[in-house]
Amino acid sequence: MTNPTVQPPVLEGRGIGEVFGRGDLAVRALHPTDIEVRRGEVLVIVGPSGSGKTTLLSILGLVLSPTEGEVIVDGRSVAAATRDELAMLRRTGMGFVFQQFNLLPSLSAVENVAVPLLLDGVPRRERLGRAARALDLVGMADKYDVVPRRLSGGQQQRVAIARALVNDAPVLLCDEPTASLDGTTGRGVLTVLRDLASTANRAIIVVTHDDRVLPIADRIVHVIDGRVDSVASNNPFKDKTC
Amino acid sequence: MPRDSYCTTTPTAPPATDAMSSRTDGARRRRRAAPGIASLDRLGGLAFRMLFDAPFKSLGTLVGVVISVFLMAQQASTLLGILGRVTSFVDASGVDIWVTSLATESTDATGSLPASTVAAAAGTFGVAWAAPIVQGLGKVTRPDGVQENVKVLGVEPPRYAGLPRALSAGTTPQSLRGSGRIFLNWVDRPTFAAAEPGDRIEINGRAGVVSGFFLGVNPHNPFYYVFANIDDARALTDFPQDRVTYVAVGAGTGQQLADVKARLEQRLPGALVKTTPELHEMEKRFFLVRTPVGVLFGLGTAIAALIGAAIVAVTLYSTAVDRARDYGTLKAIGATQRDILQLLLFQAWIFFAAGYLLGMLAFGFVRFCFSELAMAVTPSLVVGVALAAFLSCTLASLVAVRRVLLLDPAIVFRA
Numbered sequence: 001m002t003n004p005t006v007q008p009p010v011l012e013g014r015g016i017g018e019v020f021g022r023g024d025l026a027v028r029a030l031h032p033t034d035i036e037v038r039r040g041e042v043l044v045i046v047g048p049s050g051s052g053k054t055t056l057l058s059i060l061g062l063v064l065s066p067t068e069g070e071v072i073v074d075g076r077s078v079a080a081a082t083r084d085e086l087a088m089l090r091r092t093g094m095g096f097v098f099q100q101f102n103l104l105p106s107l108s109a110v111e112n113v114a115v116p117l118l119l120d121g122v123p124r125r126e127r128l129g130r131a132a133r134a135l136d137l138v139g140m141a142d143k144y145d146v147v148p149r150r151l152s153g154g155q156q157q158r159v160a161i162a163r164a165l166v167n168d169a170p171v172l173l174c175d176e177p178t179a180s181l182d183g184t185t186g187r188g189v190l191t192v193l194r195d196l197a198s199t200a201n202r203a204i205i206v207v208t209h210d211d212r213v214l215p216i217a218d219r220i221v222h223v224i225d226g227r228v229d230s231v232a233s234n235n236p237f238k239d240k241t242c
Numbered sequence: 243m244p245r246d247s248y249c250t251t252t253p254t255a256p257p258a259t260d261a262m263s264s265r266t267d268g269a270r271r272r273r274r275a276a277p278g279i280a281s282l283d284r285l286g287g288l289a290f291r292m293l294f295d296a297p298f299k300s301l302g303t304l305v306g307v308v309i310s311v312f313l314m315a316q317q318a319s320t321l322l323g324i325l326g327r328v329t330s331f332v333d334a335s336g337v338d339i340w341v342t343s344l345a346t347e348s349t350d351a352t353g354s355l356p357a358s359t360v361a362a363a364a365g366t367f368g369v370a371w372a373a374p375i376v377q378g379l380g381k382v383t384r385p386d387g388v389q390e391n392v393k394v395l396g397v398e399p400p401r402y403a404g405l406p407r408a409l410s411a412g413t414t415p416q417s418l419r420g421s422g423r424i425f426l427n428w429v430d431r432p433t434f435a436a437a438e439p440g441d442r443i444e445i446n447g448r449a450g451v452v453s454g455f456f457l458g459v460n461p462h463n464p465f466y467y468v469f470a471n472i473d474d475a476r477a478l479t480d481f482p483q484d485r486v487t488y489v490a491v492g493a494g495t496g497q498q499l500a501d502v503k504a505r506l507e508q509r510l511p512g513a514l515v516k517t518t519p520e521l522h523e524m525e526k527r528f529f530l531v532r533t534p535v536g537v538l539f540g541l542g543t544a545i546a547a548l549i550g551a552a553i554v555a556v557t558l559y560s561t562a563v564d565r566a567r568d569y570g571t572l573k574a575i576g577a578t579q580r581d582i583l584q585l586l587l588f589q590a591w592i593f594f595a596a597g598y599l600l601g602m603l604a605f606g607f608v609r610f611c612f613s614e615l616a617m618a619v620t621p622s623l624v625v626g627v628a629l630a631a632f633l634s635c636t637l638a639s640l641v642a643v644r645r646v647l648l649l650d651p652a653i654v655f656r657a
Contacts, residue, residue, distance in 0.1 A: 054655045063574050063651040084578040091576020098654050102571040106294040116575050121284055163575070175655050 008075065009036035010170050010203045011060060015069030018055050029055040031227045032068050037203045039170055042194065044217035045207045052226040054175060057207045061094060061173045062086045091119055095164025099176035101156040103148040103163075110135060110144040113162045120167065134162035138192050154185030161192055165200075172196065174206045178213060190216050285581060289588035295568065296561045300593075303557040304600070307593050307635065310550025311601025314543050314627045316608070321539035322623060323616030327462040329525045331395075332518055334406040334458040339503055340521050341372075341489035341513050348528035349521075350463055352377055354485040355513055363489045366509045368502040370494040373403035374472060374486040378479020380446040382466055385435040392445055392466040394424075396475025403490035405469055406456040412439075413454030418471050424450035425469040428457050433466075443468075445478045462529075462616065489513075547630045554593060554638035558586070562642040566649055573651035582646050590639030591632070598631050 017032040030052040037043045037060075047053045058064035059071060062078060063086075070079040073089060081089065090096075095116075103112045110131045117127035132144060138158040148156050157177060164172050174193065178186035194216040197204045206213055214220060222229040293300040326333075331349055332340075341363055343353025357374060364372035375397055382392035397404045402415040409415070410428055417439075418425065424443065431437055434452075441452045450470065459467055476483060493502045499517050506515045516524060530536035562569065569582065577585075602624070609617050 058652045058655050061574070063655070084580065087573065087576050087578045087581075090574065096574055096654070098571070100567070100654075102567060102654055104292065104295065104568055104571070106291045107288075111291070115288070115572070118284060118288060119572070119576050119581060 007038045007040065009072075010039050010074060011205075012036040012072040013056070013060055013066075013069060014072060016056075016059050016066040016071060017068035018052075018059060018064065019067045029226055030059070030066075033228045035060070035221065035228070037171070037205055039201045039203050040197055041218045042197045042204045042206065042216050043219050043221065044213055045205065045221045045223060046209060046214070047223035047229075048209060051223045053207045053223045055226075056223060057173055057175055057205065060205060061096060062090050091116055092167060093169050093171060095161075095167065095169040095172045097157070097160050097164050097172065097174040097177045099179045101148070101153070101160045101180070103156055103159055105148055108145045108147055109140060109151065109159045109162075112148065112159055113166050116163060116167045131162070131166055134166040135159070137165060138162045139188075152185070153180050154182070154188060157181060157185075157189050158192065161189065161196075165196065165202075170201075170203055172202050172204045174204065174208075176208055176210070177206060178208065178210050183212070186210070186212055285584050286588050289585045290592055292565070292568070292585070293589060293592065295565055299557050299561050299564075303554055303593050304597055306553025306557070307550050307597025307631065308601040308604065310546050310553070310634065311598050311627060311631050312604045312608075313546030313549070314630055315602060315605040315623065316617065317539050317542035317546060318623050318627060319605070319609070319617040319619055320615070321536065321543070322618040322620060324462045324535055324539075325526050325529065326618050327460045327616055328529045329522045330459045330461060331406075331467065332521050332525055334408065334456075335404050335490070335518070336407045337403060337490040337518055338493045338499055339491040339506065340516050340518065341491060341506060341510060342487065342516070344512060344514050346514055348525050348532075349377070350465075351528065351532075352487050354482070354487055355489065357484050357486050359510060359513060360486060360489050362510060363491055363506060366502070366505050368494050368497040368505055369491055370497075371401060371403070371492045373398050373401050373490045375404040375488040375490055376472055376475050376479075376481045376485070377487040378475055378481040379465075380479045382468070383444040384433060390466060391464055392468055394445060394468050394470055394475045394479050396470050396472035396481070398472045403492070404488065406458050408457035410455035410457055413456070417454040418469070420451075420453070421471075422449060422451050422474055423453040423471060424474070425454045425456050426452055427459055427467050428455040429460055430466050431455065446480075448478055450474070450478065460616075543630075547634045550597075550631060551634040551638040554590065554635050555641045558590065558639050558642035559645060562586070562645045566646075566653060569646045569649055570651050570653040573649065574654045579647055583643055586639050586643045586646060587636065590635040594632050594635040597635070598628055601631070602627070 013033060013035040015032040015034060016030065017028070018030040020027045020029055033056065035056070045053045045056060055064065059066045062071060070077045072078070073093060078086060078089065104115065107115070110128060113131035113134050114127040117130060122130070135141060135144060138161050140155060140158050140162060143151060143155060148159070151159065157180070172193070177189055177193070181189060190213060193204055193206065196202045341355070341359060343355050345353030360372050360374045363369060375395060378394045378396070380392050380394055381389040383389050395404060399419065402418065405415055413425065417423065426434060426437055426443070434441070434443060437443065437452050439453055442449045443452060445468065450468070456469060461467060470478060475481060491502070491506065493499055503515050503517055573582065609619070
């Protein structure tokens with residue numbers, strides 16, 4: 001296992017802030033914030049609903065452009081990148097896990113996992129092989145050809161995690177990955193995420209208000225009213241039962 | 243130390259050891275190299291599969307395109323069929339060049355020429371023969387006593403130029419010899435109580451004896467067509483003895499029609515000289531301008547295309563709205579705007595391809611079942627309907643394209 005602290009940040013936000021709207025209607029969703037994550041590390045962002053944690057994740061995931069500051073990916077600023085360049089960065093450098101799973105309903109599990117590779121132009125045989133291996137990794141080896149509606153919530157989330165893993169992206173961004181899952185299933189998903197950080201050397205950012213997530217965190221960022229309230233580098237919950 | 247930047251205007255190359263950047267640039271290279279057909283291979287399957295996310299809407303879209311294609315084909319082919327009938331008298335004649343009055347607008351609106359024009363035409367270099375045709379109007383009395391309009395066309399023996407080349411079995415041009423003989427149109431035979439040779443038919447109160455039937459003329463106007471010996475035609479319609487409606491001209495062997503036509507125009511400056519294809523076009527133009535048929539069927543075709551476009555636009559847009567989260571997900575996980583554009587265009591083209599195929603099959607079936615209807619199919623119709631359906635589907639998809647391209651990928655982070 002690699003020690004996260006000795007590696008350079010794979011993803012950084014420098015003074016990133018977000019204001020929605022203009023003039024009198026302007027609403028500050030996120031105050032200027034510095035944040036970084038390294039390979040092998042699980043960074044958990046917690047806070048109440050509406051606190052700005054999803055805005056922070058959206059900015060770090062390059063799906064929302066900050067109104068202030070800049071995002072740095074592997075040491076390079078993306079401030080001047082075009083929309084399509086950002087899409088390419090997301091495609092190859094990031095994996096996403098969403099609260100609602102967001103699987104394409106007409107595709108089987110293995111086809112869903114293969115979508116990022118399909119977008120990247122990977123030949124069919126290769127992409128299905130890699131998708132199958134990603135499904136194996138999350139314990140879904142027997143569900144390749146099953147469509148999402150025939151999977152449980154936990155199984156769908158595992159497929160979503162496999163989709164996030166399939167392009168070997170160094171960063172995984174997870175938005176409330178356990179919110180739609182029961183306790184046992186949620187713990188299973190968290191175990192997968194923890195293992196990915198430690199054994200696959202991925203940087204994992206998890207946004208949640210679910211306390212069950214805290215034990216897998218290397219660091220915990222508290223966001224309240226659009227401000228980073230505190231960063232706990234020594235997670236007191238670490239390695240306790242999820 | 244200044245950082246590198248992901249920017250189109252920043253030429254700085256990423257560090258070779260930068261794994262994430264290398265992956266990105268590799269992907270860029272792959273995308274730049276991807277030609278259109280590769281995009282179809284890459285996204286065509288996904289576009290097709292995503293149609294099944296909203297199967298009923300997709301089915302509705304397909305039905306809309308099928309109906310649109312069917313209506314376009316039916317309307318356009320009916321117009322072509324009618325136009326083909328309008329010109330059938332000219333097309334069936336076998337005449338090379340027609341000389342007629344400058345006042346003539348079509349075979350339904352003719353002037354007349356001095357009979358001496360025939361000799362003048364015949365004496366023109368390059369002309370093998372010239373023969374008069376008279377066209378008189380009258381009323382024919384049906385067996386049930388009803389009177390209808392009739393065009394009596396008089397042709398001159400022994401050539402009988404202007405008589406349709408196709409005659410029914412047992413009928414020869416020489417059957418017109420003898421006083422008061424007429425040829426009926428085969429398609430009108432049922433109206434005249436299944437007329438047989440020897441039956442008498444009253445035209446303008448005078449009797450004509452049916453001596454045969456001609457084929458290949460299926461006019462789309464309120465006239466019956468009857469052919470007679472030129473003298474009988476004059477007698478039946480009170481057509482002046484010293485006038486003719488047309489001079490039918492045959493070009494000599496090896497003569498270019500355009501050259502012969504030019505010589506005739508020079509020799510007969512007071513006459514209108516047209517080759518058969520030119521008169522054919524003149525007939526069509528007159529019909530399209532003077533009757534509402536062209537506008538009606540043209541409008542019908544356009545409306546069919548618009549209906550198809552509207553159905554595709556509404557359903558694709560509606561599907562795009564319904565599936566906004568799916569498109570947002572694709573954007574979030576790295577689909578570029580171009581990918582999204584291709585995805586939606588492929589979907590529109592799938593509807594076009596399937597809709598066109600099924601629509602034309604339905605049209606072919608209806609045409610087979612109702613072969614008596616005036617519906618003509620030409621290569622230009624097949625291509626034209628395909629083009630109209632393709633454009634209709636493509637343009638219609640742009641509404642959905644705009645909706646999805648403007649979609650914020652951050653939508654995926656909202657519960």
